[in-house]
Amino acid sequence: MIPVNEPSLGEKEFEYVNDCLKSGWISSAGKYIEAFEEQWAAYCGMKHGIAVSNGTVALQVAMACFDLAPGDEVIMPTFTIISCGQAITYNGYCPVLVDAEPRTWTMDVSQIERKITKKTKAIMPVHIYGHPCDMDPILDLAKKYNLVVLEDAAETHGAEYKGKKCGGLGDISCFSFYANKIITTGEGGMILANNDDYAKKARSIRNLCFKPGKRFYHTELGNNFRLTNLQAAIGLAQLERIDDLIEKKRWMGKAYTERLKNISGLTLPVEESWAKNVYWMYGIVLDESVGLDAVEFAKRLHAQGVETRPFFLGMHEQPALHAMGLFQNEHYPVSERIAKNGLYLPSGLTLTEDQMDRVVFAVKQIIREIKH
């Protein structure tokens, strides 16, 4: 079976983790945490880095930093992971959706302005599968309507928008370092901010809102969302290799496109002129003309030894959110179409050219079979 994803772990990762073990600094303080926070923030062009236990809580804590009122509205794409929606609802805010844009699958920025109301306080752009959102229109609207911007850059480590790193464009940004992300710590996440107050608040919530100087006295409630030094040691070692990891992903993206572009019935990832795509996952969308949806296509690929994953299912199609009274009669046709017909192919950092050729062979064969 060709795995859909596999992390790339090198000598440095072993060395740094061993160093932690030998030193006894295996919990959530230590030099690797500090170095990882500082260097990740610097890499993305932000002032503060706050490491947390995963990307989901990074979003939840970042949302809390804005200190909005209950019921305030946050505009987000429907086509994303549930972590984005629940970061808003857990804080008592109200998610408001826009559809995906059909080329990059990121939020359709042309739909944002008409969703802005008196209650709108924030926009949450999510960069998708390695490709950035079109950020300038979002930042312009934020300025015009006095909104804050939370960027979810979990899928775009090192990707660029007009020459600037994703995760360095909004007021706050969030990352995941889950094992399938470009840089991994196993489980892990990070919040980046320029604003000192946001950083202070995020650090406090991450660590149970302990008060400096008055340790067991609490004026607010936080959580234990700490990352360990052991995890940060892996992250730092990965960060030192990030240029190579991104080069590998970009090779993969281009090589897949080269091999698949002449097959009719497939929509492939793009790279807009203003973007540097890092091809976190190589997604394909089947045209209706193919006659199979993604579930059926994935089954046939699986039978040929190729592991895939389906695309996200939009927030407006989530029963858990309907049960909260959200999005009950809303429809977003692009998101619905790509959720039904989209899947991603093996895209790991250890994927070989030979494996890619086998994946492409299987895709071609399945399409040929349906057509006959």
Ligand SMILES: *Cc1c(COP(=O)(O)O)cnc(C)c1O
């Ligand atoms: C992976 C991911 C997350 C969640 O990160 P976890 O570390 O798995 O909790 C959030 N947003 C996006 C866009 C992601 O891809």
